[in-house]
Amino acid sequence: xxxxxxxxxxxxxxxxxxxxxxxxxxxxxxxxxxxxxxxxxxxxxxxxxxxxxxxxxxxxxxxxxxxxxxxxxxxxxxxxxxxxxxxxxxxxxxxxxxxxxxxxxxxxxxxxxxxxxxxxxxxxxxxxxxxxxxxxxxxxxxxxxxxxxxxxxxxxxxxxxxxxxxxxxxxxxxxxxxxxxxxxxxxxxxxxxxxxxxxxxxxxxxxxxxxxxxxxxxxxxxxxxxxxxxxxxxxxxxxxxxxxxxxxxxxxxxxxxxxxxxxxxxxxxxxx
Amino acid sequence: xxxxxxxxxxxxxxxxxxxxxxxxxxxxxxxxxxxxxxxxxxxxxxxxxxxxxxxxxxxxxxxxxxxxxxxxxxxxxxxxxxxxxxxxxxxxxxxxxxxxxxxxxxxxxxxxxxxxxxxxxxxxxxxxxxxxxxxxxxxxxxxxxxxxxxxxxxxxxxxxxxxxxxxxxxxxxxxxxxxxxxxxxxxxxxxxxxxxxxxxxxxxxxxxxxxxxxxxxxxxxxxxxxxxxxxxxxxxxxxxxxxxxxxxxxxxxxxxxxxxxxxx
Ligand SMILES: Nc1ncnc2c1ncn2[C@@H]1O[C@H](COP(=O)(O)OP(=O)(O)OP(=O)(O)O)[C@@H](O)[C@H]1O
Ligand SMILES: [Mg+2]
Numbered sequence: 450x451x452x453x454x455x456x457x458x459x460x461x462x463x464x465x466x467x468x469x470x471x472x473x474x475x476x477x478x479x480x481x482x483x484x485x486x487x488x489x490x491x492x493x494x495x496x497x498x499x500x501x502x503x504x505x506x507x508x509x510x511x512x513x514x515x516x517x518x519x520x521x522x523x524x525x526x527x528x529x530x531x532x533x534x535x536x537x538x539x540x541x542x543x544x545x546x547x548x549x550x551x552x553x554x555x556x557x558x559x560x561x562x563x564x565x566x567x568x569x570x571x572x573x574x575x576x577x578x579x580x581x582x583x584x585x586x587x588x589x590x591x592x593x594x595x596x597x598x599x600x601x602x603x604x605x606x607x608x609x610x611x612x613x614x615x616x617x618x619x620x621x622x623x624x625x626x627x628x629x630x631x632x633x634x635x636x637x638x639x640x641x642x643x644x645x646x647x648x649x650x651x652x653x654x655x656x657x658x659x660x661x662x663x664x665x666x667x668x669x670x671x672x673x674x675x676x677x678x679x680x681x682x683x684x685x686x687x688x689x690x691x692x693x694x695x696x697x698x699x700x701x702x703x704x705x706x707x708x709x710x711x712x713x714x715x716x717x718x719x720x721x
Numbered sequence: 722x723x724x725x726x727x728x729x730x731x732x733x734x735x736x737x738x739x740x741x742x743x744x745x746x747x748x749x750x751x752x753x754x755x756x757x758x759x760x761x762x763x764x765x766x767x768x769x770x771x772x773x774x775x776x777x778x779x780x781x782x783x784x785x786x787x788x789x790x791x792x793x794x795x796x797x798x799x800x801x802x803x804x805x806x807x808x809x810x811x812x813x814x815x816x817x818x819x820x821x822x823x824x825x826x827x828x829x830x831x832x833x834x835x836x837x838x839x840x841x842x843x844x845x846x847x848x849x850x851x852x853x854x855x856x857x858x859x860x861x862x863x864x865x866x867x868x869x870x871x872x873x874x875x876x877x878x879x880x881x882x883x884x885x886x887x888x889x890x891x892x893x894x895x896x897x898x899x900x901x902x903x904x905x906x907x908x909x910x911x912x913x914x915x916x917x918x919x920x921x922x923x924x925x926x927x928x929x930x931x932x933x934x935x936x937x938x939x940x941x942x943x944x945x946x947x948x949x950x951x952x953x954x955x956x957x958x959x960x961x962x963x964x965x966x967x968x969x970x971x972x973x974x975x976x977x978x979x980x981x982x983x984x985x
Contacts, residue, residue, distance in 0.1 A: 613802060616771075620775075620798075622794050622824070636808075638810075713809075
């Protein structure tokens with residue numbers, strides 16, 4: 450996901466003789482080939498759950514016409530926004546505290562790593578029993594999916610702020626709060642944003658999985674319904690919408706990233 | 722006046738062995754004096770400077786400034802770092818404003834003050850550039866402007882020109898002299914270069930290798946102001962003699978050190 454979003458930036462200007470392709474061009478070419486392959490495989494093999502691209506797009510148009518998509522999309526997006534916002538705040542606050550204070554790191558590290566690797570959907574029944582079968586549970590699942598990767602990334606970003614910079618801040622009499630807000634967080638931001646991008650990807654995943662599991666609202670329910678009625682075209686149609694949402698969400702983080710970290714030299718950015 | 726008394730410090734290195742960094746340093750820095758600190762690598766120059774800055778604790782002894790014990794950083798001191806330590810995301814203006822902003826100086830006042838200093842160090846027109854767009858020499862000019870913006874009485878400089886090329890270094894030395902001739906702050910300036918120590922300092926403090934101690938203090942009788950005729954000074958007999966003397970001392974320290982290492 451990261452790679453797709455990143456490649457939309459025409460960053461490399463090194464020219465290949467005669468034939469030059471920017472990042473956007475490359476992505477477009479790759480997408481076109483993918484769609485062509487899809488169409489071809491769909492037509493040649495005529496698999497029941499893999500209809501050709503054109504059929505799926507037709508189904509998608511029908512669903513949009515019936516009003517199936519827009520309402521559910523709005524619900525899904527609101528789940529995503531709410532869950533991701535909560536995760537972002539927790540990620541930044543807890544991550545910064547863990548990166549800065551070894552006691553906090555020692556106390557929370559175990560939990561954060563455990564929960565990062567735990568299959569997040571395991572917790573869905575618990576949320577279900579706490580928040581009921583509604584948006585609350587889905588938002589909780591989104592939070593579960595996306596928070597921990599952001600915490601860990603933020604913590605390591607904060608830990609890696611050069612000691613010389615902290616020393617400089619202290620030499621001008623910075624208080625702890627000033628040090629965190631004026632030196633540490635801005636210095637850690639580029640690395641933090643890499644984690645936030647991952648967190649966004651996982652938030653979309655959490656949204657869909659949560660909605661499929663709890664199946665009362667959103668795009669996830671749509672997929673589940675279509676799957677139950679063996680409607681392969683509808684499943685793939687919703688999948689297209691989900692992919693568009695995911696790319697849009699990650700692209701948004703990318704835009705924020707570029708706006709906030711324009712100061713990072715290109716050479717060091719390309720490595721990340 | 723900075724008074725340092727019997728200052729000692731032992732670090733514990735990563736493998737647990739003690740590193741005897743400072744072994745009882747006594748030193749007095751007079752008001753408005755330009756003091757340069759010279760010594761072999763690892764003799765504790767940076768450590769001592771950080772202690773004066775209030776950034777580093779010590780084991781034994783005292784440091785007082787105008788009779789008051791140093792317990793932490795203070796508005797009377799500011800530091801210039803070898804690797805500039807600028808905020809890479811902030812503009813030249815914001816970097817120079819950094820200290821004033823922490824102190825809550827109101828925006829108009831701090832930008833006015835910063836502008837004066839940006840002009841003083843010759844960076845007019847670069848206010849909205851970021852450090853990454855500047856050369857090393859220009860970055861250190863920002864570092865100096867930032868340090869002066871808070872109106873310190875004491876300027877602590879740790880090899881400030883160690884990371885710039887020779888030509889830029891000479892220009893910066895002249896500029897620092899002319900700034901100091903106008904402002905006359907107390908400066909403690911750490912360097913590896915005998916020439917730099919003599920050219921800038923009223924006195925050169927020579928430190929010996931671990932444990933760091935003051936081995937000699939050399940008065941520099943060169944007339945001030947010096948910024949107008951640096952070339953002439955460098956050809957003068959006093960200058961040549963003092964630098965030669967300092968090198969003799971340093972060389973013997975180095976060979977002694979090597980002998981000690983060999984015995985171990
Ligand atoms: N935080 C620390 N932990 C352990 N040892 C340290 C620490 N800081 C400094 N030292 C040691 O103390 C000694 C003095 O260090 P210091 O940096 O003050 O030397 P210096 O005179 O500034 O050297 P240089 O000229 O190379 O900058 C060195 O041997 C160094 O390894
Ligand atoms: Mg040093």
